[in-house]
Amino acid sequence: MFEIKNLTVAYQGELILDQVSLTVQKGKITGIIGPNGAGKSTLIKGALGLIKCQSGQTYIQGESLAKVRDQIAYVEQRSAVDLTFPINVLDLVLTGTYPKLGLFKSPGPLEKQAALEALAQVDLVDFKERQIGSLSGGQLQRVFVARAIVQDATVIILDEPFVGIDMSSEQKIMGILKKWSDVGKTIIVVNHDLNKVTQYFDDLVIIQRGIVAQGPVTETYQMANIQKAFSLDFGKLLFEQDMTGDSEDHG
Template identity: 50%
Template structure:
């Protein structure tokens, strides 16, 4: 059911400045892939452009040999937290229910089985008791778990998460990474924009190292090496697996 994800010569610019430059890489299905790089390196931009959410200069992305716009219902995307209006009049279970929308036809309303499925997804992230809360009444970690539940409800094969671990509590981070690893073990492919280098080896199978240009792509143990990191971050970085990372 799953195929390779291939990114070819992806280039994006804002007002004439290239922010993502000629990035090509490919990954097999069933991997958990981190996208890391310094602030402003174009990590989120690359992800959004790859998914066709913002215009790109050139390049194309294929999933299982098909162009991305042909397989929209196969993937799920979680935006950065600050892209969401937390005061929107919507409660937790209805946020998760949005995940069933891609598979509902035009003019079709979610039915009982869709609501039950949304509750199941909410249980999986441990948030069922908050189902009637307005989303602003949750902590950052709880909000992120709700959005992960929505993603689960989409029944996707490919997941794209933009900075899911920013500003959340340790417990929520634990819940989220456990679920992502379970999904990976079920053969799903997951891309995560991430900036905390100390967790890289624990979390990911593969890594994309980017700072406008690609500085490495492949298995973590090959890419996550001091010489690559220093080139990418343009500074000295002490990598020691036991003590985490010092920048």
């Protein structure tokens, strides 16, 4: 279980999140959606202590974040990555072994074998010597997932992992996320494509400078909640499209 309690974040005096609390269940894939500027990435970064917060605590299975930080694998937005950094694919995946190695220890043969096996899971062994800047968006995102595989964390958080990637990579990543949830890991995905919500997620959190709704997708992904977070017109248009699609599928 991943818990955020009373998280408050402000930028330059503007309140973004105010006393937000959230519980994410293990063994589920939980999506976080909301319009641009709603605070989705801020929620994640605040919970992980990556940005300054006015208040808030994060717990995993009741343990404070400081004690279990190595149990979290965080895949940040691809746009935040310096693609000119001189590191190849294999070495990037190996960084996922660092949290468990401890200080002053380098990856050995076992870690390198684990990294190669992780790259095999995402079909990128042949790219192991490539510099990360030479990869496509989908390939790079799969490398980040391979790094999370070798980290063997209990909580995996991905911030907009499907932006600008090919459908094949998206499907491979979702396949791995489903396997992780099946073995009891906690998966959190900040997502932009609302058309994939019912297909990809078990639970859903809808955010608009605070939590509009949270819970099973079947209960939270409703027109009224989407209209609260986005707009009346957007919610109506989205659900009219869904209903049209359903009728076409069954027609």
